[in-house]
Amino acid sequence: MTWLAAAALTLAAPVWAEANADARFKQIYEQEWAWRNGQSGISTSGEAQPNGSRLDNVDAANQQKRLDYWQKVLTSLDAIDPKQLSAEEQVNYAVYRAQVQNLLAAQQFKQWQMPFNSDSAFWSDLNYVLEGENLRTEKDYRRYLDRLGQVPSYFQQQIANMRDGLARGFTVPRAVLDGRDVSIASVAELKDPTQSSFYKPFEKMPASIAPAQAAKMQEEARQAIAGKVIPAYANLLTFFRDEYVPKARTTLAAEAMPDGKAWYRQQIIEYTTLDLSPDAIHQIGLDQVAKIHAEMVKTMQETGFKGSFADFLHFLRTDPQFYAKTPDELLMRTAWVAKQVDAQLGKEFGRLPRQRFAIVPVSPDIAPYYTSGRGGANSYLVNTYDLPSRPLYNMPALTLHESAPGHSLQLALAAEQKGQPAFRREGYISAYGEGWGLYSEYLGNEMGIYKTPYDRFGYLTYQMWRAARLVVDTGIHHLGWTRQQAIDFMTQNTALSDREIANEVDRYISWPGQALSYELGYLKILELRQKAEQALGSKFDIRHFHDTVLQIGSVPLPVLEQRIDRFIADGGPEPDFGDDCAKPTKAP
Structure with a gap:
């Protein structure tokens, strides 16, 4: 072999290895995804997102088959060196491996033996x-x-x-x-x-x-x-x-159940994508609660209210001016917020999805214990049950979170990215999705959506709500808090109604770890934005940053951080969504 041929072979080897690794990885995830799509009740996040193809067998024998299958998939993944994958497939690998690990862990801890919580259930889904x-x-x-x-x-x-x-x-x-x-x-x-x-x-x-x-x-x-x-x-x-x-x-605590300490730690990893201890999360929550409380007191003073913070919360919970008199009034006020947001989206985003969402009241059979609102790509569910527990000053923040630029926009844009594998387009990672929803509430300040001090207080009480979750979730499942302790903490620190607080606390009790994803995801996105702003200076374009966060789709927070580091290194460019995605919008 001539030296020239040898050199050519040497240069070609890494490219061949990369192509070979990509092909093996793609075969694994395409086969597993096809298999997974034929199963019932499998979710990539623990959220209520059951498979729609058929009602499959969910008995113990079939649950064991799933465990065995995902164990084999994980073994196959471990045989691939991620460094041999192309840059795009390395991102896919990081997302997919975490997805399979969480699915496997759910089988190992036999979560299928508890197929409902206070928020969702197999029979209502x-x-x-x-x-x-x-x-x-x-x-x-x-x-x-x-x-x-x-x-x-x-x-x-x-x-x-x-x-x-x-x-x-x-x-x-x-x-x-x-x-x-x-x-x-x-x-x-x-x-x-x-x-x-x-x-x-x-x-x-x-x-x-x-x-x-x-x-x-x-x-x-x-x-x-x-x-x-x-x-x-x-x-x-x-x-x-x-x-x-x-x-x-x-008992209440996740840690009080069989293998409870390990299971709660796994729930934390699944929902936050971070390896944080319950004690560390609890302290982050306490720090955020103190910070937000100071902002709430300042905003209370801007309203001109004379009295204590507790008096102000009582005033907000009981004064009729803050509550809709009919379900239609609540829905119309919600729609008005959504239309105001529409006028501002072009200033914050370079890409918007084609999909539009409807505002839909929550079904009466689940409304009494359902959350205040929930957003999807094609609908934003608003709970009109018990109107005295649905304050109007919370609706701007709720709408930003659940519809646009929150869940409805993010999920619709993700679905339109045909270049990504299905397990990424259709997957949902709570820390990313809920973190983006909470960050969307923050954007309401820059978009001019909070018109009055009461609207801003509503925004802050929603910020406080998510920070308090870090304290309450870890308090219940790790520190042995009672239900009443959790309710009292929420009552003292937020302006949520008694019904909302009771429903939310019950949700945290029956769904360990999920409530942690919101605040931790939000804090990471905000941290990455500040990092990009400081590094890029005058080159920073908020639309490019937002488009980059949305273009990568639902990913673990460490993967998002790597992407923003590359965004900074590249000079903050507009990301490429691919030919099949929505066309650019022009900012005013």
Whole structure:
């Protein structure tokens, strides 16, 4: 071999190794994603995002198969040297490996034995699983009818799993179970199957389906709902009331459960993507609470209120001027905020998604214990239940977080990035997503959305709410706080209503670690922005920074930090979203 040929081979070797590593990695994640898509109830984040393809088997034997499968996937990933991957695939690897690790950990700790919390549950998520609103063809309706027939078996498997959880003390705490059967009873006690939400897709069927065929399927739906779905819910209701609630654990802390210390630490890693101890997080929370409290006192003084901070909170919670009188008034005030935000988006972002969102009231059957609002790519859910617990001064911050530029904008933009693998487009990492939502509230200051001192106080009370979560979550699950201690801490430090506080504390009790993602994600994004501003000086463009954060998509916080470091090193350029993404908008 000539020296020239040898040199050429030497130069080609790293390129060949990179291509080979990329190909092996891509084969792993494409095969696993295809397999995962055929499973039911699998989520990349622990959020209520069940798979919509079918109701799969969720029994213990199949849960073991999942554990074995993901263990093999992780072993395969460990056989790949990330340094041999291309730059793009190195990012994919970091995201994907963390995703698989969290899925595997959930199986190892047998989280499937506790398939609900005070915020979401397999039985109330079932409408999303069945995707009734997306039925267009006769084939779609046939598949929907088939899945209605699977409900009894699916519920029986979930009941068996929960019995196993009861037997080893791995349950939702008894203290937060009161009233959680309402959403089960709303179906179980129906007399007319056509009044069920499961029948709604059959009320107005597409004209492409022949009338006779449509009538036949409508009758089949009525029979399936009356004969299978309603009895399945009735059976679940009996189990819940007579067996689960009486035998549920009387402790609150995650660390009090079997393998609890290790499980809570894993929950922290999953939801924050950071390896922080509960004590460290608790202290960060206390520091932030003190800082935000000082800002709240200053804003209170700007209103001209004469009295103590506690008096001011009582005033905000009880004065009628701060509350809508009808659900429509709350929804319209929310829509007005959203339209004001629309006028400012071009100043903050170079890319906006094509997808638009609707403002939708929360369903009555879950509203009593549901959070104040929740945003998705195509909808922003607003809770209009118990209007005296929904202060108007909180709506600007809530709307920024849940719709645009928060969740609705971020999720829609992520879905339009066709160049990324599906596990990234459709995945959701709580520290990134919730951190971005909280950062979006912060942007309301720069966008001029907080018009009055009361609006600004609402923003600050939402900031305080998320900082207090760091204290309360670790207090409950690590330091042994009682439910009342958590409620008192929230009551003393935020202007949230009593109902909101009780619902939120119950959520933290039954969903360990998730509440930590908001503040820690927000603080990291804000830190990275300040770092970029200081490093780039006059070259810093806020639109380029925001576009860069959104372009990389939902990633662990250390991966986001690496991306912003590169953004700084490159001089703060406009990121490339790819040809398939939304076209640039022009800032005013």
